[in-house]
Amino acid sequence: DVKVTQSSRYLVKRTGEKVFLECVQDMDHENMFWYRQDPGLGLRLIYFSYDVKMKEKGDIPEGYSVSREKKERFSLILESASTNQTSMYLCASSLRSGGADTQYFGPGTRLTVL
Amino acid sequence: GENVEQHPSTLSVQEGDSAVIKCTYSDSASNYFPWYKQELGKGPQLIIDIRSNVGEKKDQRIAVTLNKTAKHFSLHITETQPEDSAVYFCAASPPPGTGTASKLTFGTGTRLQVTL
Numbered sequence: 269d270v271k272v273t274q275s276s277r278y279l280v281k282r283t284g285e286k287v288f289l290e291c292v293q294d295m296d297h298e299n300m301f302w303y304r305q306d307p308g309l310g311l312r313l314i315y316f317s318y319d320v321k322m323k324e325k326g327d328i329p330e331g332y333s334v335s336r337e338k339k340e341r342f343s344l345i346l347e348s349a350s351t352n353q354t355s356m357y358l359c360a361s362s363l364r365s366g367g368a369d370t371q372y373f374g375p376g377t378r379l380t381v382l
Numbered sequence: 383g384e385n386v387e388q389h390p391s392t393l394s395v396q397e398g399d400s401a402v403i404k405c406t407y408s409d410s411a412s413n414y415f416p417w418y419k420q421e422l423g424k425g426p427q428l429i430i431d432i433r434s435n436v437g438e439k440k441d442q443r444i445a446v447t448l449n450k451t452a453k454h455f456s457l458h459i460t461e462t463q464p465e466d467s468a469v470y471f472c473a474a475s476p477p478p479g480t481g482t483a484s485k486l487t488f489g490t491g492t493r494l495q496v497t498l
Contacts, residue, residue: 272425299483308391310471310490311426318483326485327383358425368414368433368475368484373425 271295272374274359280380287346289377291359298364300342301326301371302334305356317342318364349381384409386474388489395462396497403492405472406454412474414484415448415455420469420491429470430457462496469493 275290293300301316303326313326315334323334331353335343342361346353357377362369385408395401407415413434418426432439432446432455439446443462448455455474459466470492478484 301483301485303488308490310388311488313485313487316483316485324482327487360425362483364478364483368477370416370428370431371486373418373427375423375425 272359272361272372274357274374274377276377277375278378278380280382281346281349282382283350285346285349285381287349287379287381289344289346289357289359289379291342291344291361291374292340293342293361293372294340295361295363295372296339297361297372298339299362299369299371300336301360301362302332302342302344303358303360304328305358305376311358314344349379351381353379354381355379384412384474384476384487386472386487386489388472388492390492391490392493392495394495394497397462397464399462401457401459401462401466401494401496403457403470403472403494404454405456405474405489406452407474407487408453409474409476410450410453411476413477414475415446416473416475416486417444417446417457418471418473418488420471422468426471459494462494464496464498467494467496 360371416431473486
């Protein structure tokens with residue numbers, strides 16, 4: 269089974285702090301994604317990566333950056349956390365088959381910014 | 383870009399009844415339509431998907447239908463059970479660009495409650 273793990277289930281940070289959310293997948297997937305999930309808004313794509321060191325902006329990249337130094341690990345960085353970044357963050361990975369690919373999700377990190 | 387609308391936002395059915403969730407999409411190039419189930423405290427998990435070359439797909443008690451002309455697709459759950467209670471998300475994806483990943487655009491979710 270594909271396993272996607274996220275470093276923390278719950279995280280509390282203060283406004284202005286730099287925050288790192290880590291995601292690791294164990295299935296040698298090329299693609300990795302970061303979403304945020306908010307009530308009534310569904311899942312919105314922040315950034316994704318299709319290869320090591322390669323990244324693309326999603327629909328809501330403002331205030332975030334990402335890093336992918338190794339194939340299995342994809343980090344989401346909040347350079348200066350703000351209260352409007354309080355949310356559930358979900359990481360996903362998929363195999364790149366040249367077509368549409370199933371995404372496998374981690375359990376999520378609930379981030380609260382005070 | 384793609385836009386996916388999902389209805390209803392909440393749905394309550396009695397055990398044994400059927401449940402139907404509907405989605406519409408905007409990008410006629412989209413060709414992949416998965417459905418995810420999210421249980422409390424967990425990440426979404428794929429339950430069924432359909433590609434644009436078929437109109438219907440079934441897997442035991444769940445089925446998905448696709449109408450490409452009208453750009454809508456639906457999830458049908460028959461003989462609902464309490465363990466079907468969860469949040470369900472539809473999504474749509476156009477073909478990926480060269481050398482990049484296929485991206486999903488999600489609907490806003492439907493909270494299904496199956497009552498005894």
